[in-house]
Amino acid sequence: MFDLDSILRSNIKALVPYSSARDEYKGKEGIFLDANENAYGSPLDNDFNRYPDPLQLELKEKLSAIKGLPVENIFLGNGSDEAIDILFRAVCKPGTDKVIVCPPTYGMYEVAAQINDVEVVKVPLLPEAFQLDIQGILRVMDKTTKLIFICCPNNPTGNGVKWHDIKSVLEHFEGLVVVDEAYINFASYRSLVPELLNYPNLVILQTLSKAWGMAGLRVGMAFAGAPVIDVLNRIKPPYNINIASQHLALEALDNMDTVNRWIKTIVEERKKLSESLSALSFVRKVYPSEANFLLVKMKEPKKVYDYLSEKQIVVRDRSKMTLCEGCLRITVGTEEENKKLILALKELS
Numbered sequence: 001m002f003d004l005d006s007i008l009r010s011n012i013k014a015l016v017p018y019s020s021a022r023d024e025y026k027g028k029e030g031i032f033l034d035a036n037e038n039a040y041g042s043p044l045d046n047d048f049n050r051y052p053d054p055l056q057l058e059l060k061e062k063l064s065a066i067k068g069l070p071v072e073n074i075f076l077g078n079g080s081d082e083a084i085d086i087l088f089r090a091v092c093k094p095g096t097d098k099v100i101v102c103p104p105t106y107g108m109y110e111v112a113a114q115i116n117d118v119e120v121v122k123v124p125l126l127p128e129a130f131q132l133d134i135q136g137i138l139r140v141m142d143k144t145t146k147l148i149f150i151c152c153p154n155n156p157t158g159n160g161v162k163w164h165d166i167k168s169v170l171e172h173f174e175g176l177v178v179v180d181e182a183y184i185n186f187a188s189y190r191s192l193v194p195e196l197l198n199y200p201n202l203v204i205l206q207t208l209s210k211a212w213g214m215a216g217l218r219v220g221m222a223f224a225g226a227p228v229i230d231v232l233n234r235i236k237p238p239y240n241i242n243i244a245s246q247h248l249a250l251e252a253l254d255n256m257d258t259v260n261r262w263i264k265t266i267v268e269e270r271k272k273l274s275e276s277l278s279a280l281s282f283v284r285k286v287y288p289s290e291a292n293f294l295l296v297k298m299k300e301p302k303k304v305y306d307y308l309s310e311k312q313i314v315v316r317d318r319s320k321m322t323l324c325e326g327c328l329r330i331t332v333g334t335e336e337e338n339k340k341l342i343l344a345l346k347e348l349s
Contacts, residue, residue: 001174002174002199002200002201003174004200004201004225004227004228004231006174007091007146007174007175007176008090008091008231009089009090009091009092009093012089012090012091012231012234012235015234015235017233017234017235018238020035020051020054020238020239021034021035021051022035022051022052022053022054022238023054023055023238032050035050035051037049037050037051047243048243048244050243051239051243052239052241052242052243052246053246054238054239054240055233056076056241056246057071058246058250059076059241059246059249059250059253060074060076062250062253063076063221063253066253066256067193067223068193068194069193069196069223070226072226072229072230073196073223073224073225073226073229074221074222074223074229075221075222075223075224075229075232075233075236076219076220076221076222076240076241077219077220077221077222077232077236077240077241078218078219078220078240078241079207079209079218079219079220080180080182080205080206080207080220080221080222081108081112081220082220082236082240083203083205083220083221083222083232084108084109084112084178084205085112085115085116086232086235086236087147087176087178087203087232088112088113088115088116088118088147089116089235090231090232090235091146091147091175091176092113092116092118092146092147094116094117094118095117096144097118097119097144097145097146098118098119098120098121098142098144098145098146099113099118099119099120099121099145099146099147099148099149100120100121100122100123100137100140100141100145100147100148100149101113101120101121101122101123101149102122102123102124102125102132102133102137102149102150102151103122103124103125103321103322103323104124104125104130104154104156104157104318104321104322104323104324105125105149105151105154105155106149106151106155106180106182109149121140121145122322123136123137123140124136124322124323125154125157125323127323129159130154130157130159130287130323131159131161131162131165132150132161132162132165132166132169134165134168134169137169138172141172141173141175145173145175146175146176147175147176147177147178148169148173148175148176148177148178149178149180150166150169150177150178150179150180151179151180151182152166152179152180152181152184152192153181153183153184153186153187153289153290153291155182155183155291155293156293156295156316156318156321156324156327156329157287157295157323157324158183158287158288158289158290158291158293158294158295159287159288159289159290160187160188160189160290163189163192166179166192170199170201170202173201174201175201176201176202176203176228177199177201177202177203178203178204178205179192179202179203179204179205180205181204181205181206182205182206182207182209182210183210183211183290183291183292184206185210185211185212185259185263186210186211186263186266186267186270186290186291186292187290187291188290189290191204191206192204193223196223196224196225200225200227200228202224202225203222203223203224203228204222204223204224205220205221205222205223206220206221206222206223207219207220207221208220208221208249208252210292211259211262211263211266211292212252212259213252213259213262214248214249214252217244217245217248217249218245219241219245219249265335266292266332269332269333269334269335269338270289270292270294270332272338273294273330273332273338273341273342274286274289274294276338276342277294277296277330277342277345280345280346280349281349282298282299282300282304282348282349283296283297283298283299284297284298284299284326285297292331292332293329293330293331293332294329294330294332295318295324295327295328295329296327296328296329296330297326297327298326298327298328299326301317301319301326301327301328302317302319304328304345304348305317305328307344307348308341308344308345311344313340313341313344315328315329315330315331316328316329316330316331317329
């Protein structure tokens with residue numbers, strides 16, 4: 001039985017969060033003499049002279065309608081990396097507790113652990129299909145294990161993770177299971193957001209950086225039970241999402257039809273790019289992908305990477321990661337960009 005209170009750090013239980021001026025007065029109109037702002041405005045001729053809504057309620061209400069979740073189940077962070085860091089600070093006692101990651105996977109889980117002085121226990125994915133090693137995870141988890149990170153679709157491999165495996169982890173673990181769905185919009189299967197009703201220890205991360213095309217705004221999302229979200233809100237800085245990002249994200253969320261067209265096009269380009277790469281003589285394997293990138297095993301990845309860099313075509317060398325030996329990760333670009341990539345690779349071959 002999951003008990004959030006039993007895994008929270010004692011200092012977090014006792015934490016009295018900072019109360020900002022905007023927490024204390026909820027109205028939108030008035031003479032604001034409470035926050036020591038510049039009452040004459042901003043040189044940019046907008047409302048940047050005022051502090052933003054610390055809980056981003058207008059943005060959360062719009063996301064609530066899109067995701068089918070109550071506002072109290074939504075946390076917004078300065079990128080999903082902020083949510084990852086806050087989860088560590090909430091439940092992991094430095095120098096004592098542990099987290100489980102399943103490489104190859106997103107590197108920030110391990111970086112955040114190191115910053116917070118938390119031991120990382122690695123249970124590599126199973127070779128070839130890159131699925132969870134359930135028995136390996138169950139074998140290493142103990143009372144000091146507070147978080148398990150699962151990236152789905154996984155970065156850098158691009159594959160989805162089987163639901164029954166994630167379910168098994170959720171049902172056998174007394175800590176928080178964090179499922180990172182940064183690339184879920186490109187997948188052929190649904191998000192696990194509806195499962196939040198069934199699993200109080202499930203936390204889902206998503207972002208506006210990928211399919212929504214707003215990487216520069218740094219708006220990440222965490223979805224979880226209200227008690228978990230309440231803890232994240234208590235720990236976060238009072239004004240963690242700036243007012244420009246809130247306004248622009250609100251505007252962008254009105255353009256779902258455009259985003260859906262992009263997603264459809266990217267998935268179609270992903271298929272064409274995979275086929276073109278597979279036809280190259282020095283490509284050993286193009287792994288199946290549910291994301292907006294492809295993991296490609298090559299005969300001489302460093303040579304290919306350097307050659308493409310000289311052509312000002314930038315890809316990611318993942319050949320030193322566990323189970324990714326000899327691999328480059330290639331983002332699906334526009335149709336024109338993908339054609340230029342393939343043309344350059346054909347010239348190399």
